[in-house]
Amino acid sequence: MYHSADPRNASDSTYQSTTKSAAKLARALGELGHRVSDRTVLRLLKAMGYSLQANQKTREGAQHPDRDAQFEQINRTVAEAIAAGEPAISIDSKKRELVGDFKAVGREFEPAGRPVEVRSHDFKDKQLGHAIPYGVLDLASDEGWVNVGIDGNTAEFAVNSILGWWEHLGRERYPDATTLTITADCGGANSNRTRLWKTELQRLAKTTGLRIVVCHFPPGTSKWNRIEHRLFSFMSLNWRGKPLISHEVIINLITATTTSTGLKVYAQLDKRPYPTRIEVSDAQVAAVNIDRHAFHGEWNYSILPSVTMA
Known part of the structure; x- marks a missing residue:
């Protein structure tokens, strides 16, 4: 055998x-x-000790030697901001979702023999399109904001999502704020290597008048980003087994997300276009008033409201 x-x-x-x-x-x-x-x-x-088993994601790949030190840097920066009464947020985009009567992962109770009928193939519906939830989690409270885009997942979209949180929730909660601390992954729309991310953060700083402090998680550690397990995981549970038949349904499912600790989530639909492959000139990058911190300035930096003059 x-x-x-x-x-x-x-x-x-x-x-x-x-x-x-x-x-x-x-x-x-x-x-x-x-x-x-x-x-x-x-x-x-x-x-003989065999059993049916699925793959398990446990390998994180090669770890950066300063991985743990960066975690400590993030924790310290966020703790100092919260202690000072300044806003600190965790940001990220959730995976792109097809809109329509497509099969949804998970199961829900339905009358026996009467499952919800959905399409047999997952081909994008040109009329309904897709949805990209971009989340902002207030690290000092159980409160989240989700901007649901229908176009590209770009740096402009990411910053507009942060700006939406500030205008709808943050400004009222932190009326005396002078600094906004952001924790983010190293990849995606908010990648620390993306030029447009830096120029868009400059726009955010100028619009809000806030000093923007950014701390990126080291490569390969996105699962430790707080928003993943304090917001996105509960959103996924709430729409488990439910076909996302329209953008309105998605918004309603997001705002209906709650937890035993009192999580409250707000959401809006963002119909603005977000073109990709936007060229950012050297002059635009040079105009960003960025202060790279002593420890890994590529991961930790501040952007001031005023731009630098060439």
């Missing part, structure tokens, strides 16, 4: 697995003169 299983790993490994189904194993054993049923094979596999 063991040799028929054809383990994928070396014989001296403490972890063994097989790529064959019970039916294939039963057939292989039959060819060796051992006639057994699929059910018997399953019972034998269980006795």
